[in-house]
Every structure is written in structure tokens, then in C-alpha cells.
Amino acid sequence: MGSLEQTVSSTDHHGPAKGITRWLYTTNHKDIGTLYLLFSLNMFFIGGCMALTIRAELFQPGLQLIMPEFFNQMTTMHGLIMVFGAVMPAFVGLANWMIPMMVGAPDMALPRMNNWSFWILPFAFSMMLSTLLMEGGAPNFGWTFYAPLSTTYAPPSVTFFIFAVHMMGISSIMGAINVIATILNMRAPGMKLMDMPLFVWTWLITAFLLIAVMPVLAGVVTMMLMDIHFGTSFFDAAGGGDPVLFQHVFWFFGHPEVYIMILPAFGVVSEIIPTFARKRLFGYTSMVYATASIAVLSFIVWAHHMFTVGLPLVGELFFMYTTMLIAVPTGVKVFNWVATMFRGSMTFETPMLFSLAFVVLFTIGGFSGLMLAIAPADFQYHDTYFVVAHFHYVLVPGSVFSIMAAAYYWLPKWTGHMYNEAMGKLHFWLSFIGVNVTFFPMHFLGLAGMPRRIPDYALQFADFNMVATFGAFLFGFSQLIFVYNVISCIRSGKKATARVWEGSHGLEWTLPSPPPYHSFTESPTFTRPHRNDDRGG
Amino acid sequence: MSPLQRRNRSLITRLVAGTVLMFGFGFLLVPLYDVFCRVTGLNGKVLNNGPVAQVVDINHERRVRVQLLGVNNEAMPWRFQPDQSEISVFPGEMKQAAFIAFNPTRHYMVAQAVPSVAPSEAAAHLHKVNCFCFEQQPLMAGEQRAMPLVFMVDNELPQHISTITLSYTLFDITPESRPVLTLQQHPQGDSYE
Structure with missing residues (x-):
């Protein structure tokens, strides 16, 4: 922990090291942020290829391209990689880049641990992906890995999957500890908690969620490991265990986990919308409290994922009402974003377009979530494509769009160059159309009764599946535009100013673009934005 | 040790303790689940x-x-x-x-x-x-x-x-x-x- 001052002073004079060792040994929050983001982009494409494999098989009824066993491996790996490899590391990357610059700190609080928490990830995911080449194939039990499907009936590679989950859990927990220490101990003098940018706030709350539930995930996979190899029977009914217990423990982790993937997205959007509406964020305090209440509620709603396991009526009602309660703080957020835009002088640069799409499409995902929260109706929706449509609406145009928005918003700050705006807009519109063409028909498929996780389906589902596959390929390939835009922005482009956006606000914009390798080695003086100034600090 | 290091150390000790505690809580859910089912008689186990x-x-x-x-x-x-x-x-x-x-x-x-x-x-x-x-x-x-x-x-x-x-x-x-x-x-x- 003494390493922070030492690292800063020892590398201060000569900037980053040269060659590959710069990236292997780096303790710099900007380097590590870049590594996380590039890793996440890679995983996004690997997981995306799996999604396209799935969609290609579902283009027509019948089995054309792959065998059902491989199809199951694809759905499982797609889910695991997108959740743990793409979305979570992307937000940790954004946190690494932005939180020290937003709170006026020279680096993260624990730079060496920061290096470690990143470099665990490539090993964890290499191990997980290597199961695809193993005898018996990769895990094929869905990303929720319900026991006993994932214990008694699992392929032998499940052990590698368990260790991979352990490793990524350790990585996330170390990242979360680092974020909390940075935010609580390293803010610029004068910056109170309620002065922090909302992205910092949402990440602080997310980090506490991570510390609370990642150990539970580690616990549940450890129980699986013991059931498989050491003869215990946590989830084995023959030995006195209970498979339903697995679902309870898993979703006790799993529901806070879905908020881990969306709260930082709320933060990103709450940064971007005020910038392009040229107004201060409406209802800052209520945003903070809404985020905190969503986090607290996430611990008491888990069984809405398991309405059909045979819960007693009282249980169904309890989880139904608490789930619906979450719509209240979420609604507060949506209305605050809308109110921020109300009578603002809006412009529609790419980050704003992605943020607007986020607000609209995430709300659609939220509404289908409310439909699923109705316990009696859920008996029909359960395990159908309606559920697939719901969580893809909150994760793709939700989390992923917010990550895209964040990338475009801060890319000029990171690289010192403007990205190509026309190409960014093209990327947005193709993604927007692609996402809706892919996932909207899935609502209809689900309501008509098409089950999820099947490689073949009845003929009446053929048309909508074909449409969804077209959309998926459109969405998938339009992401190549993003990659091209990012690469060309890193290499060249119009010089970016320090403020980049006319309406930008906050400490990160007081640094030059790109920021020096070591920024804020002297604490900046934080001045509270004037009440009547609509633009903020 | 600078004051910052001291504050970091005590915060991190608490966060690591929280992590360990939650890992234990995951396992504690197993007996808790049994007790809960026993008290409420929910999962049809013969008691x-x-x-x-x-x-x-x-x-x-x-x-x-x-x-x-x-x-x-x-x-x-x-x-x-x-x-x-x-x-x-x-x-x-x-x-x-x-x-x-x-x-x-x-x-x-x-x-x-x-x-x-x-x-x-x-x-x-x-x-x-x-x-x-x-x-x-x-x-x-x-x-x-x-x-x-x-x-x-x-x-x-x-x-x-x-x-x-x-x-x-x-x-x-x-x-x-x-x-x-x-x-x-x-x-x-x-x-x-």
C-alpha cells in the first residue's frame, strides 16, 4: 500500500516503460483501464461470434449447422463470456480510467493489486475457453448452471469452469476493493460525497454489491466442486441435499449481479445527458438515493427468477411485490433523465444518441421485467423467449449501449483525438436498428410459447426467428465500424481540446487531452459548482 | 506510514473481512435454508x-x-x-x-x-x-x-x-x-x- 507514492515518483520522470513490459508490469490506472477495455472488446467479439452461431442455427427450423450438444455449449459460453468477460470488465475499465480523474486522485488507491486484478482475467478466460476443446465439450448447462445439471450430469470440463469462475470472482472483488478505497480515501480536498459525479457514485454502490455477492458466487461454485469431487451432497437429493437450494443461493448472487451490470450504466448516462442537454443533472440527490435503494432492494427479490419451482403463495406474493417496488427508484431515474433534457439545448452527437437509445430501450426492458414480475403470468413466460427478449433489452441496449456511449464520450479525452462523428452516427443507427430487429420479435416468440435454449423449433416460429437472425448479423457486423473508428481515433484525427464537449463538466475535463501519464499528482482544488450555473462545474 | 496509507489499510481490512464474511454467509445459507423449511414446512420434507x-x-x-x-x-x-x-x-x-x-x-x-x-x-x-x-x-x-x-x-x-x-x-x-x-x-x- 506504500506503493502508490513510490510508483508515482519513480516513473514520474520518464513516463511509461517501452514495449510489452509496460503493459505486463503497469500499475498506472490509465494503462490498466485501457487493458480492461481492450480485453472486454475482445470478449465482446468472441461472445458475439457465439451469439451469431446460435442465431445462424435458429435462422430456420430444423438442424442445419451445428449439433444440439454444441448449441448448448454456445448458449452457455455466450452468456458467461458476455456477463463476466465483456460487460463487467468494460465497466471496471471505465472505472479505472475515469474515477481517479473524476475525484482528482493521482491513481487508484492500490495500484499493484490493480495490475493483478486485471492480469488474472486473461488466464481465467483462457481456461474457460479451453473447455471448448476438451473431451466432452465445454459447459453446456446454461450460464445459470443449475445443479444437478451442472454437477451430476455435467461434462468433465465443469471443473475448469468452476476454477475460472473463482478467478474472475477474485478479480472482481479486488477491483471493487480498489474502487471503494479510491473513492473514500483519495478524493480531492473539499469534494464531499454528495459532490461526486454520478458515475463515481454508481460505481461506489456497485463495488459494495460486488463485495457482497461475488463471495456468494464463489461459495456456490465451491459447493458444486465439493459435490462433484469430494462426495458432499449440497445439491444432491439422494444424500439429503436440495437442488432448489442451488437456485436460491445462485440467485441471491444473481440478482444483485444484474444490477452490477446496470448501475454503472446509469452513472454513464447521468454524465452524458447533462453534457449534451447543456443543463445540470436534474435531481442529483434523488439519483443517488434511487441507486442506493435499487442496490438494497436487489437483495430481497431473488426468488422472482424461480416462481415456478413451487414456492408457497406467500413467497410468490412477497417476491412479486418487492420486485415491482424496484420500478419506483428506476422510474425516478428515468424521469430525472427526461427532466434533465426538458428545455435543454440538446445536440445529438454519438454519445448522446447512444444515451437516448439507452433511456428508451432500457425502459422497454424494464417494462417487460415488470410483466415477468407478475407471478401468475410468469408461469407462462418462464423459460421462454420472452425472458430472452427482456434481459437482452436491458443488457444490450442497456449496458452495452451505455459502454458504447462512454467510449465515444471519453475517447477524445483518452486519445487526444476526435473520433469520426459521421462513422459514429452510422454505427449508432445500424446498432439501434439491429438491436431492435433482433430482440423485439423475441417478445412475440416468447408469448407464443417458444422455449429458450433450444436448437430447433416448431414451424410457426420460423418467420420471427428469421427476422431476429437478420437483425443479429446486422448488429454484429456493425460493431466492426466501432472498432475501425476507435483504431483510427487512436492513430490520428482532429486534435481534441481539454473540454472536448461544450457542455462538459467535472474534473476530468480540466486535464489536457490526452491527459498526462500521471495526472493530479498534486491534488486539484475542487470548487463546488455554482447553484445557478446550469452547466455545472 | 502516511495518514493516507493508514486510512487505506484500515478500510481494506474491513472490506476483506466483509468479503470473507460473505463467503461464509454463502455456506451459512445451506443450514439457514433447512431451518427456514423446517419452521415453515415449505418444501414437503417429512419432519x-x-x-x-x-x-x-x-x-x-x-x-x-x-x-x-x-x-x-x-x-x-x-x-x-x-x-x-x-x-x-x-x-x-x-x-x-x-x-x-x-x-x-x-x-x-x-x-x-x-x-x-x-x-x-x-x-x-x-x-x-x-x-x-x-x-x-x-x-x-x-x-x-x-x-x-x-x-x-x-x-x-x-x-x-x-x-x-x-x-x-x-x-x-x-x-x-x-x-x-x-x-x-x-x-x-x-x-x-
């Missing part, structure tokens, strides 16, 4: 095992139908069924039934039956005085045996319940009960391929 205090007052006013079910878990090859599928009992009355098990394979096997009661409200009022499910059941190759069950339904059974289903699932636990085992004897040995 009242073993001898009951001598009950004198048999309620002849009321009859309860007890349906018996025997189910094999996936690859279990035994024939397993009750000698009668339905028994009519008076609350307070001790009844005996039997499940017939037959091992059609050519090797020694051990089974464990796991009971479940529906509706789950009735679980608290079904008392099993003696049950084959209390113990592991070994059968030689080709052996058949009647496995006894002695039970009683108590008088506190809610009025609206007139039928109770008592179902047993039979699990093959030969591998667990015999440490040395060749793959051929393992009936599930080839189910992974």
Missing part, C-alpha cells in the same frame, strides 16, 4: 420421524386418503412400487404399508429413498414411526424385498386436506456406499458420453 407418544384418541369422524408413490430417479434400474397405491386412515391411527423393491441387475446395489409430501402443509402432520427411508437399502442381484413403512396422520391436520400424497424417489447410491468400484458396475458409468 416427524421416529416413535410417537402413544395416541389413544383415534378420530373416527374423519377419513384421510394417503396416496403412496414410488419413483425411480433417472437411471435407477430397480422395480419399486408400493403394495397398495392408496390407504384410507383415521387421524391418530397407526398404519403399516410396504414398498416392494426388486433388483433386476446382476450385481449388488444400494439404494436410498427420499420422501416428499404434498401438499406441503401436511408434512408437519405426517408422522413416520418407521420407514425404510431412514436407512440405506442394499439388495443382492435379483433379490426382492418388501420394505416396511409405519406412519400416522395426526388430528391437527387442517380440515381442508383430505388427501395426502407421500412420494418416494429411489436413488442409486452404490458408488457412494462402496468405495472400491469398477466402471462396469456403475449403472451411470456410460451416461456421460
Whole structure:
């Protein structure tokens, strides 16, 4: 922990090291942020290829391209990689880049641990992906890995999957500890908690969620490991265990986990919308409290994922009402974003377009979530494509769009160059159309009764599946535009100013673009934005 | 140590302690779940095992139908069924039934039956005085045996319940009960391929 001052002073004079060792040994929050983001982009494409494999098989009824066993491996790996490899590391990357610059700190609080928490990830995911080449194939039990499907009936590679989950859990927990220490101990003098940018706030709350539930995930996979190899029977009914217990423990982790993937997205959007509406964020305090209440509620709603396991009526009602309660703080957020835009002088640069799409499409995902929260109706929706449509609406145009928005918003700050705006807009519109063409028909498929996780389906589902596959390929390939835009922005482009956006606000914009390798080695003086100034600090 | 380092150290100690605590809490959920189910009687587990205090007052006013079910878990090859599928009992009355098990394979096997009661409200009022499910059941190759069950339904059974289903699932636990085992004897040995 003494390493922070030492690292800063020892590398201060000569900037980053040269060659590959710069990236292997780096303790710099900007380097590590870049590594996380590039890793996440890679995983996004690997997981995306799996999604396209799935969609290609579902283009027509019948089995054309792959065998059902491989199809199951694809759905499982797609889910695991997108959740743990793409979305979570992307937000940790954004946190690494932005939180020290937003709170006026020279680096993260624990730079060496920061290096470690990143470099665990490539090993964890290499191990997980290597199961695809193993005898018996990769895990094929869905990303929720319900026991006993994932214990008694699992392929032998499940052990590698368990260790991979352990490793990524350790990585996330170390990242979360680092974020909390940075935010609580390293803010610029004068910056109170309620002065922090909302992205910092949402990440602080997310980090506490991570510390609370990642150990539970580690616990549940450890129980699986013991059931498989050491003869215990946590989830084995023959030995006195209970498979339903697995679902309870898993979703006790799993529901806070879905908020881990969306709260930082709320933060990103709450940064971007005020910038392009040229107004201060409406209802800052209520945003903070809404985020905190969503986090607290996430611990008491888990069984809405398991309405059909045979819960007693009282249980169904309890989880139904608490789930619906979450719509209240979420609604507060949506209305605050809308109110921020109300009578603002809006412009529609790419980050704003992605943020607007986020607000609209995430709300659609939220509404289908409310439909699923109705316990009696859920008996029909359960395990159908309606559920697939719901969580893809909150994760793709939700989390992923917010990550895209964040990338475009801060890319000029990171690289010192403007990205190509026309190409960014093209990327947005193709993604927007692609996402809706892919996932909207899935609502209809689900309501008509098409089950999820099947490689073949009845003929009446053929048309909508074909449409969804077209959309998926459109969405998938339009992401190549993003990659091209990012690469060309890193290499060249119009010089970016320090403020980049006319309406930008906050400490990160007081640094030059790109920021020096070591920024804020002297604490900046934080001045509270004037009440009547609509633009903020 | 600078003040910042000191503050970092104490914060990190607390966060790591929180992490360890939550890892423990994950495991604590296992007994908590059992206690919760026991208190509320939710998951249909039969709670009242073993001898009951001598009950004198048999309620002849009321009859309860007890349906018996025997189910094999996936690859279990035994024939397993009750000698009668339905028994009519008076609350307070001790009844005996039997499940017939037959091992059609050519090797020694051990089974464990796991009971479940529906509706789950009735679980608290079904008392099993003696049950084959209390113990592991070994059968030689080709052996058949009647496995006894002695039970009683108590008088506190809610009025609206007139039928109770008592179902047993039979699990093959030969591998667990015999440490040395060749793959051929393992009936599930080839189910992974």
C-alpha cells in the first residue's frame, strides 16, 4: 500500500516503460483501464461470434449447422463470456480510467493489486475457453448452471469452469476493493460525497454489491466442486441435499449481479445527458438515493427468477411485490433523465444518441421485467423467449449501449483525438436498428410459447426467428465500424481540446487531452459548482 | 506510514473481512435454508420421524386418503412400487404399508429413498414411526424385498386436506456406499458420453 507514492515518483520522470513490459508490469490506472477495455472488446467479439452461431442455427427450423450438444455449449459460453468477460470488465475499465480523474486522485488507491486484478482475467478466460476443446465439450448447462445439471450430469470440463469462475470472482472483488478505497480515501480536498459525479457514485454502490455477492458466487461454485469431487451432497437429493437450494443461493448472487451490470450504466448516462442537454443533472440527490435503494432492494427479490419451482403463495406474493417496488427508484431515474433534457439545448452527437437509445430501450426492458414480475403470468413466460427478449433489452441496449456511449464520450479525452462523428452516427443507427430487429420479435416468440435454449423449433416460429437472425448479423457486423473508428481515433484525427464537449463538466475535463501519464499528482482544488450555473462545474 | 496509507489499510481490512464474511454467509445459507423449511414446512420434507407418544384418541369422524408413490430417479434400474397405491386412515391411527423393491441387475446395489409430501402443509402432520427411508437399502442381484413403512396422520391436520400424497424417489447410491468400484458396475458409468 506504500506503493502508490513510490510508483508515482519513480516513473514520474520518464513516463511509461517501452514495449510489452509496460503493459505486463503497469500499475498506472490509465494503462490498466485501457487493458480492461481492450480485453472486454475482445470478449465482446468472441461472445458475439457465439451469439451469431446460435442465431445462424435458429435462422430456420430444423438442424442445419451445428449439433444440439454444441448449441448448448454456445448458449452457455455466450452468456458467461458476455456477463463476466465483456460487460463487467468494460465497466471496471471505465472505472479505472475515469474515477481517479473524476475525484482528482493521482491513481487508484492500490495500484499493484490493480495490475493483478486485471492480469488474472486473461488466464481465467483462457481456461474457460479451453473447455471448448476438451473431451466432452465445454459447459453446456446454461450460464445459470443449475445443479444437478451442472454437477451430476455435467461434462468433465465443469471443473475448469468452476476454477475460472473463482478467478474472475477474485478479480472482481479486488477491483471493487480498489474502487471503494479510491473513492473514500483519495478524493480531492473539499469534494464531499454528495459532490461526486454520478458515475463515481454508481460505481461506489456497485463495488459494495460486488463485495457482497461475488463471495456468494464463489461459495456456490465451491459447493458444486465439493459435490462433484469430494462426495458432499449440497445439491444432491439422494444424500439429503436440495437442488432448489442451488437456485436460491445462485440467485441471491444473481440478482444483485444484474444490477452490477446496470448501475454503472446509469452513472454513464447521468454524465452524458447533462453534457449534451447543456443543463445540470436534474435531481442529483434523488439519483443517488434511487441507486442506493435499487442496490438494497436487489437483495430481497431473488426468488422472482424461480416462481415456478413451487414456492408457497406467500413467497410468490412477497417476491412479486418487492420486485415491482424496484420500478419506483428506476422510474425516478428515468424521469430525472427526461427532466434533465426538458428545455435543454440538446445536440445529438454519438454519445448522446447512444444515451437516448439507452433511456428508451432500457425502459422497454424494464417494462417487460415488470410483466415477468407478475407471478401468475410468469408461469407462462418462464423459460421462454420472452425472458430472452427482456434481459437482452436491458443488457444490450442497456449496458452495452451505455459502454458504447462512454467510449465515444471519453475517447477524445483518452486519445487526444476526435473520433469520426459521421462513422459514429452510422454505427449508432445500424446498432439501434439491429438491436431492435433482433430482440423485439423475441417478445412475440416468447408469448407464443417458444422455449429458450433450444436448437430447433416448431414451424410457426420460423418467420420471427428469421427476422431476429437478420437483425443479429446486422448488429454484429456493425460493431466492426466501432472498432475501425476507435483504431483510427487512436492513430490520428482532429486534435481534441481539454473540454472536448461544450457542455462538459467535472474534473476530468480540466486535464489536457490526452491527459498526462500521471495526472493530479498534486491534488486539484475542487470548487463546488455554482447553484445557478446550469452547466455545472 | 502516511495518514493516507493508514486510512487505506484500515478500510481494506474491513472490506476483506466483509468479503470473507460473505463467503461464509454463502455456506451459512445451506443450514439457514433447512431451518427456514423446517419452521415453515415449505418444501414437503417429512419432519416427524421416529416413535410417537402413544395416541389413544383415534378420530373416527374423519377419513384421510394417503396416496403412496414410488419413483425411480433417472437411471435407477430397480422395480419399486408400493403394495397398495392408496390407504384410507383415521387421524391418530397407526398404519403399516410396504414398498416392494426388486433388483433386476446382476450385481449388488444400494439404494436410498427420499420422501416428499404434498401438499406441503401436511408434512408437519405426517408422522413416520418407521420407514425404510431412514436407512440405506442394499439388495443382492435379483433379490426382492418388501420394505416396511409405519406412519400416522395426526388430528391437527387442517380440515381442508383430505388427501395426502407421500412420494418416494429411489436413488442409486452404490458408488457412494462402496468405495472400491469398477466402471462396469456403475449403472451411470456410460451416461456421460
